Amino acid sequence: MPAIEYKWYNIEDDKHTIKEYKEYKRIIYQPGRVARIILNRPQYYNAVSHPLFGELDDALDRAAADPKCRVIVLSGAGPHFCSGDDAIGLTPESAPVMADAKSPEELMKIYGSEKEVWRLYNNQHQYYLSNVHEMKWRNNPKATIAMVHGYAVYMGWVLAHTTDLCFATEDSLWLYPGAGPGHTMGTWIMNPRKALEINFEHRFVLGREMYEVGNVNRVFPDYETLERETLAYAERVAENVPTMIRVMKKAIYSARDAQGFMGWHWDQPSYHEYVYYQKDVPEEDRHAQRYEGRGMARSPRAFANTKITLESQGKEVPKAVLDAIARAKARDDKAVWQKALKQEWREKDRKERAEVEAKAQAEKEGKKK
Numbered sequence: 001m002p003a004i005e006y007k008w009y010n011i012e013d014d015k016h017t018i019k020e021y022k023e024y025k026r027i028i029y030q031p032g033r034v035a036r037i038i039l040n041r042p043q044y045y046n047a048v049s050h051p052l053f054g055e056l057d058d059a060l061d062r063a064a065a066d067p068k069c070r071v072i073v074l075s076g077a078g079p080h081f082c083s084g085d086d087a088i089g090l091t092p093e094s095a096p097v098m099a100d101a102k103s104p105e106e107l108m109k110i111y112g113s114e115k116e117v118w119r120l121y122n123n124q125h126q127y128y129l130s131n132v133h134e135m136k137w138r139n140n141p142k143a144t145i146a147m148v149h150g151y152a153v154y155m156g157w158v159l160a161h162t163t164d165l166c167f168a169t170e171d172s173l174w175l176y177p178g179a180g181p182g183h184t185m186g187t188w189i190m191n192p193r194k195a196l197e198i199n200f201e202h203r204f205v206l207g208r209e210m211y212e213v214g215n216v217n218r219v220f221p222d223y224e225t226l227e228r229e230t231l232a233y234a235e236r237v238a239e240n241v242p243t244m245i246r247v248m249k250k251a252i253y254s255a256r257d258a259q260g261f262m263g264w265h266w267d268q269p270s271y272h273e274y275v276y277y278q279k280d281v282p283e284e285d286r287h288a289q290r291y292e293g294r295g296m297a298r299s300p301r302a303f304a305n306t307k308i309t310l311e312s313q314g315k316e317v318p319k320a321v322l323d324a325i326a327r328a329k330a331r332d333d334k335a336v337w338q339k340a341l342k343q344e345w346r347e348k349d350r351k352e353r354a355e356v357e358a359k360a361q362a363e364k365e366g367k368k369k
Contacts, residue, residue, distance in 0.1 A: 188261055
């Protein structure tokens, strides 16, 4: 299915999406009647870099074109499904590395300025964030199932909700991306009040609660059971005539589109710019978000809020949550963020601006104390 062009995305401007792959380095693709696509960056909790996005898109195309394939199961290698977008400075493929996997140093030599590098990266990111998964991946002619365990943070949540069905472990930990381009699919499944409750509090949601609010189809006690039951279900689905799967998907998604799913924000190009760049958020608040937890996800705060919520409800706090809180206390997120902002490839004025922002934020925090 050809990509659809919007005012905020110019596909002709994007020279970095790899069109053909001889091999995959960031995913595992297992063809068959039930094809498996496994995110394979376990050392980074399967953070989604643009090179991974490119391979995932290619693998989904490959499965869609395979006449033997009837069902696609998406999962993650290692202890987690997906920890979200690969943010700046955290891995060798962090932003602004694009789908062709060229390093920021290489990109700076090619395009001459950091501003141009980020412009191209953000352009491609919007394509992967909205155009691909909402306009292309959900329309894959095969039945698609996400198999989620461990973390499903922001983009992990989005990937899971791009699929037709989602099975998960009871103790999987989901962090809702809230508003933003490409982040709306869960809201069309979840009760709006529940979505607001979770976003306002900013906490992780356990797989059991995701099942209770209708965002997950089935939950299982552990990964072994999840994998066994998901693949068994996929085999039963694969017994169906392929045309029946396509007809059912078209009917159901067309009904949702008729309710406004695909129209509510596509007619407002400025919406994407506002949300993505946070232009409606005061500058000092954007900086505070970064310094308290490295970006919009603010995982340390979300874990802490999860613990408080569960304790107030008289529920047991999972060990994974307690361990994550302990790890957050033991590390210096501010130092990591500053190191990321001061990488050698960045332009001098941008690194100096990051230093000014850090000092201003430190002074603000000092006054609060």
